[in-house]
Amino acid sequence: MQNVTVVDHPLVQHKLTIMRDKETSIAGFRVLLREIAHLLCYEVTRDLELEMISIKTPLETIEAPTLKGKKLVFASILRAGNGLLDGMLDLVPAARVAHIGIYRDHETLQPVEYYFKAPADIADRLVIVVDPMLATANSAIAAIERLKQRGANNLRFLCLLAAPEGVQKFNEAHPDVPVFTAAIDSHLNEKGYIVPGLGDAGDRMYGTR
Ligand code: URA
Secondary structure, three states, rough: OOOEEEEEHHHHHHHHHHHHHHOOOHHHHHHHHHHHHHHHHHHOOOOOOOOEEEEEOOEEEEEEEEOOOOOOOEEEEEOOOOHHHHHHHHHOOOOEEEEEEEEEOOOOOOOOEEEOOOOOOHHHEEEEEOEEEOOOHHHHHHHHHHHOOOOOOOOEOOEEEEEEHHHHHHHHHHHOOEEEEEEEEEEEEEOEEEEEEOHHHHHHHOOHH
């Protein structure tokens, strides 16, 4: 059994289709990624624990639910992760943020880390790692390993698109980390791109190539 949830919501699927279209502009792609991040964030946080606190409304004192425990950490795998991160922070503005700079070597497809900064008390917090594309899974696996080394023990991974190969490899490496995605595509091509996919998410977001 794979540890993966596909967020199969009509709005998510509609927006994803526009993002896949190669004619979609950079501005449009960015806006859509942020909007989808809202919808994915809603799902990945669906089971967060609540606790009751006492508050005074203008009319009376009541017990009302509030999120329990320390603030979440969103860990963005640079650079494309930042596109999802922005939308996540719209919904959870008090979240702490970790940045993990990893690029994949285009020859070997292996991850190379160049930056890591995370909150010190990450062991006490739920960490949601974000990267739009779970392709070979090499970067995602390496990022989670680094976060675990720093003490993280309650993690989730959120992406926009996943390849079946990536999901399987990620599940094998980190069976304790549930994956949330908007879709699982057909396969990876020989260059490590998700097919049919949407191309290079970072390039489409930032207009590079
Ligand atoms: N990264 C991307 O941006 N796109 C892919 O298809 C695979 C990895």
